[in-house]
Amino acid sequence: MTAARFLVVLDADSTLIQDEVIELLADEAGRRAEVQAATEAAMRGDVDFATSLRSRVEALAGVGTDAFERVRVRIRPTPGVRELTAAVHQRGGVVGVVSGGFHEILDSIAPDLGVDRWRANRLAVVDGALSGRVDGAIVDAAAKASSLREWAGELDVPPAATIAIGDGANDLEMMSAAGLGVAFNAKPAVRASANLVVGPQDLREIIPLLP
Numbered sequence: 001m002t003a004a005r006f007l008v009v010l011d012a013d014s015t016l017i018q019d020e021v022i023e024l025l026a027d028e029a030g031r032r033a034e035v036q037a038a039t040e041a042a043m044r045g046d047v048d049f050a051t052s053l054r055s056r057v058e059a060l061a062g063v064g065t066d067a068f069e070r071v072r073v074r075i076r077p078t079p080g081v082r083e084l085t086a087a088v089h090q091r092g093g094v095v096g097v098v099s100g101g102f103h104e105i106l107d108s109i110a111p112d113l114g115v116d117r118w119r120a121n122r123l124a125v126v127d128g129a130l131s132g133r134v135d136g137a138i139v140d141a142a143a144k145a146s147s148l149r150e151w152a153g154e155l156d157v158p159p160a161a162t163i164a165i166g167d168g169a170n171d172l173e174m175m176s177a178a179g180l181g182v183a184f185n186a187k188p189a190v191r192a193s194a195n196l197v198v199g200p201q202d203l204r205e206i207i208p209l210l211p
């Protein structure tokens with residue numbers, strides 16, 4: 001891996017994209033309302049993220065893997081995302097995404113949006129349907145921060161030349177690990193702790209902040 005000038009790491013749900021993927025999956029299980037309420041509580045920081053994610057994924061048990069394609073076509077990229085990733089590349093930077101959501105969806109949308117590397121949770125599948133469990137270690141707040149540090153190290157990017165962008169309480173740790181932590185479309189607790197708050201839901205707002 002060659003060195004980069006700088007690194008931008010985005011959260012996925014409600015940052016890179018306008019949706020919360022787990023809510024779209026919960027539609028497939030007929031359990032949207034409860035999963036949405038639990039996701040909102042987790043993003044506000046009211047409950048432990050990993051505990052909350054495990055119980056929300058339990059609600060998805062029995063959903064067939066054919067649901068992934070239906071969910072993928074419903075995903076709405078955040079306005080300005082392709083312009084932002086192109087601007088990062090033009091300036092010699094790298095774009096990472098670290099998500100408390102799922103590889104099963106992110107793997108098919110991240111490359112198209114100009115994301116260079118990404119990390120997320122994996123959903124366990126048994127006999128063609130979700131088992132209701134997360135496969136492997138959960139990508140929580142600490143894992144998001146350590147991904148940012150790990151990628152910066154691999155790319156020979158100093159911590160000061162990293163930017164983290166997110167909306168949820170589980171993004172705060174990576175935002176404080178970064179040179180610049182940007183609250184985007186964010187919950188009040190996240191706005192209060194960020195270096196910078198971007199209000200409009202347009203990722204082009206980030207371009208003037210790039211080094």
Ligand SMILES: [Mg+2]
Nearest residue numbers: 011013014168
């Ligand atoms: Mg989010």
